[in-house]
Structure formats: structure tokens, C-alpha cells
Amino acid sequence: MRNCVFAFLTLFAVMGSQAQTDSIQKNNFRKNEVKLNAIMLLFGAFEPSYEYNLSESSSVGMSLFVPFDDDNFDTNINYYISPYYRIFFGQKYAAGFFLEGFAMVNSIEHEYYNPSQGGNYNYWEKDVTDFALGFGLGGKWMTRGGFVFEVSGGIGRNLFNTNDSDYYDYSPIVGxxxxxxxFRF
Known part of the structure; x- marks a missing residue:
């Protein structure tokens, strides 16, 4: 009987010390990340992001997109700000395959056409701000030193200005x- 009690107490002691070690390790993980979109930088746009890891399987973040080279980056986007929430399915802390839900405030330069007398069109450009909701997916990998590599993509839909036929080049879909x-720190 004493051997059973001793084995039982030893088992709980080992399990308790293991639980303490796991919780200490999880609390020591780095939670902040700063990233830069390398592809957009090559094409003439600056897109930094900040991400905070809430737990081993979720994080929140925000990205800012600003084009700086109109010759190389042929788009009508002035800027966007996009907060997001991610759920991770990997074995590592806040890494691996993820699903993302995002919101986006975007400003786009639209071409505006107005018919005039004689069948001609008057043309001008107008900045339109809109709000979009969307989802995405991707993968994140991290080295032991804290360097982060991530590939992601997403699609969303603008919620306002979608039925305005005055905008010639307007698309309600955002990507x-x-x-x-x-780097994670």
C-alpha cells in the first residue's frame, strides 16, 4: 500500500513540476513582431506591419500600405490601413498555417466621367475612401533567433460606394x- 501511495505522489510531483516548466516557457516567448512586405517594397510601395501575439494560437496586428513610386507601382491606391486577427494551426508558438480576418480603410483615386453637351465626357479624378471586410490565409515561419518569414494573401469587399455608377474604374473587391x-522581440 505504501508503494502505491509513494508512486501516486511521485507521479503528481513530476506532473506538477512539468506544468510549471511549461507555463514558464510559454510566458517567456516574445510577443511583438515588426515586419516589412519585401515584394511591395520592390514594386514601389511601403507596407510595414506590427503584430502582437495574444497566445500560442492567435495574434492581432495592423499593416499600413503607402505607395511611393508611381512609375513602378501602377495602381490607383493612395493608402490603406488594415487591422487583422489571426488564428494559427502550427506546433510552434504563433507560427505555422493561419487564417486571418481583416478590416481595411482604403483611399483610392477614381476616374470620374460626366456626360456634357454634344456627347463628350468631362473627366477628372477624385479620391474615394471606403471600408472593407475580408479574410485571408498564409503561413509564418520563425527562426530561433527571432527572424520571421511570412507569406499571406487575402480578399475583401468594400462596403460603401459600391453602387455608385459615376465611378468608371471602381471595383468593390480589395486584395x-x-x-x-x-523580427519577433
Whole structure:
């Protein structure tokens, strides 16, 4: 009987010490990340992001997109700000395959046409700000030193200005693509 009690107490002592070690290790993980979208930088746009890891399987973050070279980056986007939430399915802390839900405030330069007398059209450009909701997916890998590599993509839909026929080049669909390099600290 004493051997059973001793074995039982030893088992609980080992399990308790293991639980303490696991919780200490999880609390020591780095939770902040800064990243830069390398592909967009090559094409003439600056897209930094910040991400905070809430737990081993979820994080929140925000990215900012600003084009700086109109010759190489042929788009009508002025900027966007996009907060996001991610759920991870990997074995490592906040890494591996993920699903993402995002919101986006975007400003786009639209071509506006107005018919005039004689069948001609008056043309001008107008900045339109809109709000989109969307989802995405991707993968994140991290080295022991804290360097982060991430590939992601997403699609969303603008919620306002979608039925305005005055905008010639307006599309209610928005997209995000990232080939991000960064550091977790």
C-alpha cells in the first residue's frame, strides 16, 4: 500500500513540476513582431506591419500600405490601413498555417466621367475612401533567433460606394498580398 501511495505522489510531483516548466516557457516567448512586405517594397510601395501575439494560437496586428513610386507601382491606391486577427494551426508558438480576418480603410483615386453637351465626357479624378471586410490565409515561419518569414494573401469587399455608377474604374473587391520579413522581440 505504501508503494502505491509513494508512486501516486511521485507521479503528481513530476506532473506538477512539468506544468510549471511549461507555463514558464510559454510566458517567456516574445510577443511583438515588426515586419516589412519585401515584394511591395520592390514594386514601389511601403507596407510595414506590427503584430502582437495574444497566445500560442492567435495574434492581432495592423499593416499600413503607402505607395511611393508611381512609375513602378501602377495602381490607383493612395493608402490603406488594415487591422487583422489571426488564428494559427502550427506546433510552434504563433507560427505555422493561419487564417486571418481583416478590416481595411482604403483611399483610392477614381476616374470620374460626366456626360456634357454634344456627347463628350468631362473627366477628372477624385479620391474615394471606403471600408472593407475580408479574410485571408498564409503561413509564418520563425527562426530561433527571432527572424520571421511570412507569406499571406487575402480578399475583401468594400462596403460603401459600391453602387455608385459615376465611378468608371471602381471595383468593390480589395486584395492583400504579403511576402513579409521581420523580427519577433
Amino acid at each position: 492583400k498580398f504579403g511576402f513579409n520579413l521581420g
